[in-house]
Structures are given as structure tokens and as C-alpha cells.
Amino acid sequence: MTPDVTARSALRLPAPAKLNLFLHVIGRREDGKHLLQSIFTLVSLADEIDLVVRSDDRIVRTGDLLCCAEDDLCTRAARALKTAAGRPELGANISVQKRIPAGAGLGGGSSDAATTLIGLNRLWELDFSRAELMKIGETLGADVPFFIWGRSGFVEGIGERISSFEIPQAEYEILWPGKGVSTAEIFRSPNLTRNTESLKMSVFSKSIQDNWPDLPGRNDLQPVAENVEPLIAQALEALKRLGLRPRMTGSGSAVFAVTGRQGPALGDLPSNWRHFRVRSLHEHPLCGWMN
Template identity: 65%
Template sequence: MPAASQAPRKFIGLPAPAKLNLFLHVIGRRADGKHLLESIFILIDLADELDFSLRDDGAIVRTGDLECEAENDLCVRAADALRKAANKPQAGAEIHVKKHIPAGAGMGGGSSDAATTLIALNRLWGLDLPREELARIGEALGADIPFFIRGKNAFVEGIGEIITPMDVPPAEYAVLWPGRGVSTAKIFSSPSLTRDSESLKIAIFSDFLRNRWPELPGHNDLQKTAVGLEPAILQALDALAPFGEARMTGSGSAVFALNRTGSAEPASLMERIPVDWRFFSVRSLPEHPLCAWTRSAEEESTGV
């Protein structure tokens, strides 16, 4: 990857990796209605690909795969927020996105794209903002964005803003997306959603991962409500049953299980699922592929 001193005018094929929630507990609700969560987020090697090119006219142009109007796209909003924070209103870029992460899957695709946008344009525009400043900009756009900017598997608390790096054993996962998303807003507004899971300390989950892996910790409090809204999620969970315990990631609709066999595409599974579903065999990542781009000089010298 080019060094900042080379003053590049473009970056090609930068990754925006997906994430899985090993569990997701809803432990309460704030006075403003936002839910308090506990979860373990892990990075996986399924990733969108982003290209960035400098523009001299101050425009932010979004090309490639789009899931909404360009002006509402999270990458465009991230780019605009970055240049406002840096007081560089004339900074421009073309952002091209090739999507591999399904939309509405609970795998953080849009948030990861925005995080890669902040990391890449911080370097392309020569801003040199520190990682925590990028995370602060990202937090205003989406709760999951700071996780991808910090770039480590983590125990996540609060509304997603409390992020503690955490060691998670490397593993392969079978992931199945049932061809459609489910509304996160409808899940969190549903009267059937339980909001009183016990709050547990990170040490409890660390001990669990050391002593009981590959058993998955906790559960996903959103899963039952999501299945009621989208029955295809239950079908996907049943389809992954041969792998062992399967559960939904995030607010869905993708589901996953530990893939202990290492099989890329089990023939029996592929024969059973509808043609518009997508199956992925993925590996966990120890850190974000662009993590080095956000490290401070001190962290580089100590190897953090």
C-alpha cells in the first residue's frame, strides 16, 4: 500500500470487511429510547471493494453498486463529514463500491464501507487525523462505524460506542443470507423484544472463550423477534443445523455457524436453499486489513 509521503491520487480495491456478532444481548433502554447492548464483534474476510480517486472540482461522486440515492449513501455522507471536520470544503473524490456483503444482513456492510471511506480519504486528502478523531466522525453517522475504524475484534457495549479489543479464537464460519433483509427499526420497536438480559463483565466472556470454545457464548436477543417478522430467517437457521448451533448475526437477516468441517459449499446445503439465497464460507480476521493506516507513530514503534 502506498505511503502517505507518496501523495497518491487514487487507491484501488481497498477492503471493507464484514462482521459477525457472536452474541447480542439487549440489557436495557435509555431515556431517549436507544437500546443498551452487549456483544462481541468479529471481523471476517468477506469484504466489499472500494476504489478512491481524487477530484479537483470539490465534488463527491459515488459510483458502482448503490442501495439508495447517491446523496444519501453512507460513503458520501462520511466523505462530506470528514472534509467538514478537517475544514477542507474543496476536497473531492470519486468513490466506487463493489458490493459483496449483502444489504440488510446484520453484517455491517454499509458501516464498513463508510469506515474504509474515512480511513482512505484521510490519507488521500493528506489530513492525518488520528484514529480516535475518525472514530468520532464515524460515530455520528452510525454506531458500528467506530468498530471498523478501530479495527480489532471487540466486546461492544452501550449503544455501540464502548469498544474494548478482545481476543477471539480464529475460526471458519458458514454464513447464510436468506435473500432478503429485515427491518432493524421494526425489531427494536416490537413489543415482543426482550430488553432485560443480564449485564455481564467482559472477563466472563473472555473466560468462556478460553475454556468453552468452540461453543458460542450468550445468545441473540433479537433473533426471536426477527424470525417473527421474516420467517426465512428460521429456514436459514434450520439449513445450517448440520454445522451445529446456528444463530442470527446482529439484527439479521444473515445467520451463521462455526464451520468445523472447512467445507466451502456443502452439496446437500446448496441443493436445499433457494437460488436467491447466498452461502459464504468465511474466516475470522485478527484485525482490519487497513489497521496500519490508522496506527499512531507510537503504536507502529511498539508493534501494537
């Protein structure tokens, strides 16, 4: 999907999902935030964001909403961008068409916020650099800087440290079992292990080079999430029956597996489940806007 510039004052833009190929929790800071290591990759499943410049200073959020418009992450992103620019007079209409399930660990809300920042940076002619937008994104959520970074990455810290990481082009099966889980609830769990050994990026790079399509590491959040929502285990089992090696992405509830180009037939699924066959993206469709 490529951006469609419909007018100088309007844009229709993609907000792609991500997968965590692994996710290790290696510690916890004094402020309670968890220290992670993960590999993020972008995939072709995407929400669609419509942005239109307003003649007044209002930020108006419409379309698919998961909370009140004032608390929505795209609304907050637009306001944060106005504040950073010192331009209180700026306004925009923001409409979101959701395709990425909420509470799935696919980064939909964070990606929407990142696309909003990238798009309004262009529409409002602010000329913030990628690094400057990533700093604004940090204030909105741990995954937002990754989507502004815009390429597969080895992610550390609380999500703010990102290094380029090469991943083979791949096709993935994604299953969402019709119900999301709360990221906060997963990270609060006393059953979550927080002492996985921290490893150098080169260890994971060699593992992928030698063993692909087998994935490195594991998802430390998966056992906790399966206990919170048993449907996750059912989704994992559905992919295992096809001879795949699935795991959960992020804090769940979506699960995924590397598959062949044709992809296996999943058969009948519960009516409220969602199945996506996606491809990896080398970079975010808007990556070139900040070169």
C-alpha cells in the same frame, strides 16, 4: 485482501464484514437508543471501495447503490470528514462494489463508510488519528467506530465503547436467505426484550476459553427477527441439519455458525440465497494505516 495503492490520488480498498458472536440488549436510554453488549469479529467477506481524488469539491458516488447517492453512507462519511477538517474544497469519486448483502446484520454499509473515512483521510492527507476518525464515525452509525477500531472487540453502550477481545481463529459458514430485514423495525418491536443482565467482559472471555467453539450468550434480536422474516428460521434450520449450532448476526437476516476448516456441504439452496465460507480476521486490512 490487502489494499492496492494504484496512484497517489487513487486507492482500491477492502471493507470487511463483521459477525456478532452474541448480542444482548441490556437497556434503553431516554433518547430511545438501545444499550447493548456484544462481541464483534471481522471476517474475510468484503466489499471493495475505489476512491479517486477530484480537482473540484464534489463528492460523486457511483457503483452499487442501495439508495440515492446523496443519502448513501459513504457520501455522508466523505462530507463529514470534510466538515471535521474544515476543508470544503476537497472532492472525491467513491465507487463501491457490493459483496456483503444489505440488511443482513453483517455491517456492510457501516464498513463501507469506515473504509471511506480511512481511505480519504490518507488521500486528502488529513492525518486524523484513529480516535478522531471513530468520533466522526459515531455520527454516521453505531457500527462505524468498530470498523475504524479494526480488531475483534467487546462492544458496549450504543456501540461506542469498544475493548480489545481475543477470539480463536475460526472458519464460519454464513447463510443469507435472499431477503434483508429492517434494523429499525426489529428494535421498535414491543416483543423485544431489553432487560438482559449486564455481565463483565471477563465472563464472556472465560466462556470462550472454556467452551469454544460453542458461543456465549445469545442474540436477543433473533426471536423478533424470525417473526418478522420466517426465512431466517429456514436458514438456521439449514445449518442445524449439518450438525452446526447457528445463530443470527446483528439484527439479521444472515445466520452463521463456527465450522471446521473443510466445512460441511450445504447442498442445494434456493437460487436467491447466498452462502459464504469465511475466515476470521485478526485485524482490519487497513488497521496499520492509523498506528
